[in-house]
Amino acid sequence: MITFATVSDLMPIIPELILTFVAILVLIVDLVGTQTKYRITAAVLSIFGLCIAIVAEIQLFGENYTGFFNTVVADEYSILFEIIYMITGIITIMISWHYIAENKMNFREYYALILFAIIGMMFMTSSTDLLLIFIGLEIMSISSYILVGMMRQSVKSNEAALKYLMLGAFSTGFLLYGISLLYGATASTKLPEIVSHLQEHGVFNNPLTGFGLALLVIGVGFKVAIVPFHMWTPDVYSGAPTPVTAFMSAAAKAAGFAMLIRIFLTGIPYAERWDNLMWLITVLTMTVGNVMALKQISIKRMLAYSSIAHAGYVMVAVVAGSEAAISGIIFYSLAYALMGVGAFGVLSIQSKGRTLETYDDFTGYASQGPKEQVMAFLMSIFMLSLLGLPLTAGFVGKFQIFYAALDAGWVWLTVIAAMNSVISLFYYLRVIVCMYMKDPLDSAVDGNEQPTFSSVFAISGLLGTAIAVLYLGVFPNRFVELAQLSVKTISF
Amino acid sequence: MLATEYFPILILIVLGLVFATVFTLAGILLGPKSRGKDKEMPFESGFASKGLVGQRYDVKFYMTALIFLIFDVEIVFLYPWAVKFRELGWFGFIEVCFFILLLLVSLTYVWKKGALEWE
Amino acid sequence: MLFTFYLFAVIAVASSLGVLICRNPIYSAMSLVCTFFCLGVIYILLNEEFVAVIQILVYAGAILVLFLFVIMLLNITPDGELFRLNIPKVIGIGITIGFLAQIIGLFLSGLQYGPKDIYTVEKLTEEGSIAVIGRLLYGEYVLPFEVVSLLLLVAVIGAVIIGKRRLD
Numbered sequence: 001m002i003t004f005a006t007v008s009d010l011m012p013i014i015p016e017l018i019l020t021f022v023a024i025l026v027l028i029v030d031l032v033g034t035q036t037k038y039r040i041t042a043a044v045l046s047i048f049g050l051c052i053a054i055v056a057e058i059q060l061f062g063e064n065y066t067g068f069f070n071t072v073v074a075d076e077y078s079i080l081f082e083i084i085y086m087i088t089g090i091i092t093i094m095i096s097w098h099y100i101a102e103n104k105m106n107f108r109e110y111y112a113l114i115l116f117a118i119i120g121m122m123f124m125t126s127s128t129d130l131l132l133i134f135i136g137l138e139i140m141s142i143s144s145y146i147l148v149g150m151m152r153q154s155v156k157s158n159e160a161a162l163k164y165l166m167l168g169a170f171s172t173g174f175l176l177y178g179i180s181l182l183y184g185a186t187a188s189t190k191l192p193e194i195v196s197h198l199q200e201h202g203v204f205n206n207p208l209t210g211f212g213l214a215l216l217v218i219g220v221g222f223k224v225a226i227v228p229f230h231m232w233t234p235d236v237y238s239g240a241p242t243p244v245t246a247f248m249s250a251a252a253k254a255a256g257f258a259m260l261i262r263i264f265l266t267g268i269p270y271a272e273r274w275d276n277l278m279w280l281i282t283v284l285t286m287t288v289g290n291v292m293a294l295k296q297i298s299i300k301r302m303l304a305y306s307s308i309a310h311a312g313y314v315m316v317a318v319v320a321g322s323e324a325a326i327s328g329i330i331f332y333s334l335a336y337a338l339m340g341v342g343a344f345g346v347l348s349i350q351s352k353g354r355t356l357e358t359y360d361d362f363t364g365y366a367s368q369g370p371k372e373q374v375m376a377f378l379m380s381i382f383m384l385s386l387l388g389l390p391l392t393a394g395f396v397g398k399f400q401i402f403y404a405a406l407d408a409g410w411v412w413l414t415v416i417a418a419m420n421s422v423i424s425l426f427y428y429l430r431v432i433v434c435m436y437m438k439d440p441l442d443s444a445v446d447g448n449e450q451p452t453f454s455s456v457f458a459i460s461g462l463l464g465t466a467i468a469v470l471y472l473g474v475f476p477n478r479f480v481e482l483a484q485l486s487v488k489t490i491s492f
Numbered sequence: 493m494l495a496t497e498y499f500p501i502l503i504l505i506v507l508g509l510v511f512a513t514v515f516t517l518a519g520i521l522l523g524p525k526s527r528g529k530d531k532e533m534p535f536e537s538g539f540a541s542k543g544l545v546g547q548r549y550d551v552k553f554y555m556t557a558l559i560f561l562i563f564d565v566e567i568v569f570l571y572p573w574a575v576k577f578r579e580l581g582w583f584g585f586i587e588v589c590f591f592i593l594l595l596l597v598s599l600t601y602v603w604k605k606g607a608l609e610w611e
Numbered sequence: 612m613l614f615t616f617y618l619f620a621v622i623a624v625a626s627s628l629g630v631l632i633c634r635n636p637i638y639s640a641m642s643l644v645c646t647f648f649c650l651g652v653i654y655i656l657l658n659e660e661f662v663a664v665i666q667i668l669v670y671a672g673a674i675l676v677l678f679l680f681v682i683m684l685l686n687i688t689p690d691g692e693l694f695r696l697n698i699p700k701v702i703g704i705g706i707t708i709g710f711l712a713q714i715i716g717l718f719l720s721g722l723q724y725g726p727k728d729i730y731t732v733e734k735l736t737e738e739g740s741i742a743v744i745g746r747l748l749y750g751e752y753v754l755p756f757e758v759v760s761l762l763l764l765v766a767v768i769g770a771v772i773i774g775k776r777r778l779d
Contacts, residue, residue, distance in 0.1 A: 002576075002750040004583045013754070020761065024597055027768075031604040068754040109768050116765050123758060132755045139762050146769040187728045197726075207717045498655065549683040555774030557680050561673040562766050568665055569756065572745030584749045587757065594760040598767040607771045 009067035012074035014060065015053040015082065016122050022049025023115035030108050043097050046111040050086045050093075050118075057083050064489065070190065071129045076486035078126035080330055081258040085121045088251040088337045089114055094461030095345040096243040098454040102350050103241075105151055114247065117143035121255035125262070130179045130189040133259060137175070137223070140255060141168050144248055148240040160239025167222065167232045175219025181212030195267045204271050216263060224256035226315055227284040230308050234292075237304035245300070246344030249307045250337035257314055257329060265321055266490055278319045279413060286312030286420040293427050298358050302427055303343055306386060309424060310336050316410070316417050317401040325404035326490075327483035332397035334479065335385070335472060339394055342382040342465040346375055349458055362431060364440035371451060374459065376435040381466045385473065387428040388421055393472035400480065552610065559602055566595050616656050623649035636682045640675060647671040658732055661741045 010017065026042045026049075057079050065074045092114060100110065120139030127133045145168065149161025183189055185208040186197040204210045221229040237245045289309030296302040314332055317325035347356055351372055356362060366376035385392035398421065405414045472479060573580060573588055580587075602608060626649065629642035647670045654663035730743060748756050 002579055002746050004750060005753050009754075024594075027597070027601060031601065069751050071752070071754050109772065113765070113768065116761070119761065129755070131752065132758065135755055135758050135762055139758070139765055142762070142765050142769060146765070146772055149773065152772075187726045207720055211713070211717055549680060549686075551684060551774055551776065554677070554680045554684055555770060557673070557677050558770040558774060559767065561669070561677060562763050562770065564669060564673045566760070566763055568669060569748070569759065571664070572661065572741050572748050575739070575741045576745035576749065580745070580749050587749055587753055590757055591760045594757075594764055598764045601764075602767060602771060605771050605775065607775055 003069070005068050011063075012060070012065040012067045012072045012126065015056045016119055016126075018053045018056055019049060019115055019119050019122070022046065022052075023112050023119065025049075026115060027109065027112040030112065039100075040097075042111045043093055046093050046115055047090055049115065050090050054083055054086050057086075070192070071132055072123070072126050073128055074126060075489035076482075077262075077330070077490045078122075078258070080482060080486050081125045081254060081333065082122045084254050084334050084337050085118050085125075085251045088247060088254075088341055089118050091338075091341045091345065091461050091465055092243050092247040092251075095246065095341075095348050095458045098452070098458035099241060099243050099348045101452070101454045103151070105153075105241075110147070110150065113143045113147050117147070117247070118251065121251060121258075124255050125258040128191045128262070130182070130191065130194075130263075133262075134175065134179060137259065138172065140252060141172070141223075144244070144252060147244045147247070148236060150244070151241050154239075156239040157241065160236045163232055163239075164236045171219050171222030171229065174215045174222075178212045178215030178219060181208050181215065185209045185212060191263065191266065198268050203269060203274070213264075213268070220256060220260050220263070221281075224253050224260065224311050224314075225308050226281055226311050227288050227308070228281070230285070230288070230311075233308055234301050234304045237307070238298060238300045242300070242344055242348035245304075246341045246348065249303070249344060250340040253307065253311065253340075254333040254337055257311075257318075257333060260318065261326055261329060262490065265318065265326060275319065278315070279410075282312055282315040282319050282413065283416055284312075285309070285315055286417060290420045290423040294423065296427075297360075299362065299431060300344075300347055300357050303340075303347075306424065306427070307336075307340060309420065310340075310386075312420070313398060313401055313417060316405050316413055319413060320401075320405040320408040320410055322404055322408045323484075323487045324407060325401065327480070327487045328397065328400035328404050330483040330486065331400055331476070331480055335393035335397040335469070338465050338469050338472070339382045339385040339392075342378065342462055342469065343386065345458070345462050345465065346379045346382065349375060349455060349462075351375070359430065359434050360441055362434045363438045365435040368440060371455075371459070374463075378459075378462050378466050379435065380432050381469060383428045383431050385469045387424060391470065391473045393469045393476070396473055396476040396480070555607060559607065562598075563595070566591075612656065616653065619649040619652045619656075623653070637679065640678045640682060643678070644671050644675055647675070658735045659740050661744050664741075 022045060026045050029038055029042050029045060032038055060074045061076060061079050063074065064076075066072070093111060096110065096114075117140050120136045120141075120143060123136030124133050124140065125136075127136060145161055145165045148164050149158055151157035179189065182194060185206055186194045188194055188197070198209060201209075203213060218229060222232075225233040237249065240248065286309055289305050289307075289312055293302045293305035293309060296305060310332075314329055314336075317329045317332070350356070351365070351368065354361065356365075362379075365372055365379075367373075381392070385394035388394045388398040402414050402417060405417070569591070570588065573584055576584070623646050626642045626645035630639045630646065633639040633642060647666055651663045651666040651671070654660075654666055735743060
């Protein structure tokens with residue numbers, strides 16, 4: 001007897017369906033013609049599709065649909081994360097248009113690939129079946145491999161894509177092996193069934209499950225770049241086209257953590273040695289990220305290392321593992337998505353025909369013109385938020401995570417995390433000092449340039465991001481409550 | 493039961509191996525031999541050979557093979573449908589239609605991009 | 612049955628060693644074909660005809676062709692140096708051996724298999740593995756199946772972007 005799905009099973013994946021439809025439409029628009037008007041159509045269509053999908057998500061909020069034999073769920077948890085990806089997607093598309101025009105690149109399928117990556121992330125987040133989680137992860141990964149290597153004329157971009165592909169494929173192998181071992185031990189790929197089996201039999205009584213989970217940690221660890229598995233991050237982030245870096249550091253990382261929470265923090269009983277291992281990984285991730293970020297001369301690389309450090313802060317909450325910690329992760333993912341996209345986004349906007357990458361490029365940036373003044377101001381907001389200054393989203397996120405960790409009894413971990421935040425002071429403030437308190441290195445770059453429409457579009461996107469960062473910092477209550485509410489839906 | 497099911501395949505493999513070995517050996521043992529510098533050279537339509545065998549291939553071959561591989565994988569997913577065709581009925585048909593529809597999008601994409609043309 | 616398994620297992624291991632040892636990359640690729648074929652036979656012994664068919668059709672048939680094209684594309688000539696040890700390689704070998712020892716230890720130290728799934732060998736032979744997969748793939752796992760087509764679409768885009776010489 002075959003059990004078939006019904007039409008009502010489609011309810012939880014309506015946003016995914018909308019986005020799939022729009023992505024294919026964008027792909028077809030791209031095939032129709034090469035003229036500028038088609039490119040604009042593609043960009044506008046993508047943003048429009050993302051907006052509709054967000055509306056659909058909001059409609060689904062609170063309904064808790066499940067479908068396809070519990071393969072997908074639309075609980076509040078996944079909806080919040082999916083909205084984070086889509087907001088990141090919108091900002092990314094807004095800054096990409098300018099970048100594509102300025103660098104004169106053959107970014108034809110660009111928007112469609114961003115949408116496909118978001119669809120992959122959504123399936124990763126909303127599925128409770130390891131099979132579908134894996135397929136979603138692969139859609140996201142393959143799209144990002146392509147996006148990273150899309151600057152075909154640039155050697156750095158090609159190198160980054162190749163490194164990302166090779167290491168990503170390896171990590172996928174680990175992940176798949178872990179899934180198969182878990183299936184061998186529990187006879188299921190469905191997370192609730194795996195969890196109930198492990199609760200009954202314990203994790204470390206059977207070497208198969210312990211080993212399987214360890215391999216899963218490796219596989220997910222690659223995607224979110226926690227320390228022993230972070231090697232690819234600086235090269236890939238600095239080689240990729242800057243908007244793609246922004247997208248990956250914000251959305252792909254959030255998706256990785258969403259998956260990590262879904263797999264590891266929904267009731268699998270751990271032993272103490274597991275906690276010790278995760279503790280070590282967390283401390284390493286924070287420290288290596290921050291220390292390495294100190295000695296970079298390229299801001300793009302510095303931000304890449306700082307994104308490793310931020311993954312470390314999120315790991316603090318993963319170690320704590322309480323409900324408050326998970327809601328902290330959700331808030332932090334949103335906060336980091338905004339400030340990460342913003343910071344990389346500022347780097348993606350050219351100033352007087354120059355690409356901004358190193359500290360030297362930013363020297364005296366604020367005094368170079370009206371557009372530069374705005375950009376320097378925005379960059380300062382993002383830097384201060386990444387640093388975790390009060391009244392910014394970064395502060396609220398960090399505060400929640402540290403508080404949850406203290407509450408769960410991880411005093412030393414919190415102290416180390418706070419010390420790491422102090423280290424990060426040096427390199428974040430250095431950017432601001434460079435922009436405001438120094439004179440430009442070469443005085444040759446003066447004279448006004450006419451702002452193009454695409455650059456205004458990009459800057460308005462960044463402006464919106466900065467406002468959101470400040471808003472989340474000043475009035476975080478509503479979002480914190482939403483995050484706390486949504487955690488209730490994933491605890492099995 | 494496995495042995496009987498796959499016995500014909502085994503025979504096929506054995507026969508293939510036997511034929512290949514026998515004819516190669518026969519050629520070596522029975523054929524007339526004459527050695528010399530000109531004889532040892534590879535035959536290139538009568539011209540003197542130049543360069544190595546390992547010539548650089550065009551990347552076009554690779555892309556064609558890659559696209560072939562992807563559509564090959566798509567086909568593999570349809571085998572189980574063919575086996576269970578009657579039981580799956582109209583519902584299975586609709587599912588496969590969606591699958592093929594997306595496949596069609598990729599085919600259109602490849603075609604319009606000119607990836608199938610031998611430029 | 613057991614004899615068949617051991618025969619093909621030995622051939623598989625031998626030919627995969629051949630992949631590593633052959634100095635000419637084309638010979639390595641050919642050894643890999645042999646390995647894939649032996650694995651296909653082992654899948655059949657496990658009553659998994661569908662996986663066996665995929666193994667032969669996709670791996671030995673299509674992926675190996677890709678390997679050969681890459682070898683020809685890069686024009687890799689036989690490398691003179693076979694084993695040159697340096698520190699990263701030694702570390703890598705150490706980690707690999709440790710990993711292997713872990714896996715072997717795992718299988719030796721009281722492995723507990725989970726509860727048996729409903730698809731036992733008897734069930735598979737009675738209905739046929741492809742039929743069972745068809746029932747699951749188009750029944751319970753229809754969503755992953757449809758999403759796979761999306762994955763393949765992305766893969767096609769990637770192939771064209773990376774492989775096409777001139778994008779307009």
